[in-house]
Amino acid sequence: MAHRLRPVGLDFIDVAPVRLVFAQEISAAPEGVFHALNDDVPGWAQWFAAVTHARATDDGAGRDIRLRGGGRFQETILASKEPEVYAYRVDVTNAPGARALAEEWRLAPSGTGTRVQWTFAADGTALFRFTVNAARAGLGRAFRDAVVTLDRRLAH
Template sequence: MATMHPCEKVGVDFVDTAPYRFSNSVDLRITPEQVFEVMADASAWPRWAKVITKVTWTSPPPYGPGTTRTVDMRGGLVATEEFLVWEPSTTIAFRFNEASEKTIRAFAERYDVLRTDTGCRLTWNLSLDVDGPARRTMPIARPINNLAFKWFLRNLRRHTDKVYGSSANRSV
């Protein structure tokens, strides 16, 4: 396993206060409950968030605050995550407790789900703080990162359309 470096154990408020923040939304033709089925499915993450190669839950279900998992990503990045919020059908949030890249000082994500007439709207908030050379390159990389995050959400919509099909919003 990769050498792990501790990250700052931030709270969910970090999502709104971090030096580098991204927020994007997607309308999905599934219920909020189905969004949480996708979020709990370790095999689904690499299908839509293409930077992720593997998700391993290290806590048993049912998932909630304190649940942990390990995420392997392209380029060799590995992170251990801890969920701070797990409110079924509305919000999940997690942070990195450790990362194989020592320039990641702090990292957290929050997913907010709102029911709509045609399914739901998922808003993905990703926030981080970095050290070293990453601090100098982050302003330049920010627009590229944001485009990638938008692409991941389009992938999520394609994935949920495929998994749940046209019958997905019958229970909305």
């Protein structure tokens, strides 16, 4: 059952009760990574294994995302500053216990490539917060696999 989450801003990413931060260096340039995040929303399903469907909504101001296992998210873009940051919040989801969710992708030049940092910020019931924290290792692995796959995709 889908439910509406608390609308949060960019500041939530720094103050959320649960913050998971992961980083990975890849060889692709920041501009190419930013383009894949911001401009090629359907492409997410090609490089982020957890994503089965992604499409831009509201003339690019939002996204509709579906995940393996049945997760669904209607999102609003909070920041889109090329080539440095791409962030969004979840407005509606079927994730039980979630009260607020936002994600931020920070891109920084690193040698000839990019340091990609992903922050997953969340609030919810005690059980939801526990579950997100318990999923840290799996989310980190999913992030690393995704950006390595994205790097390969951008190299071609």
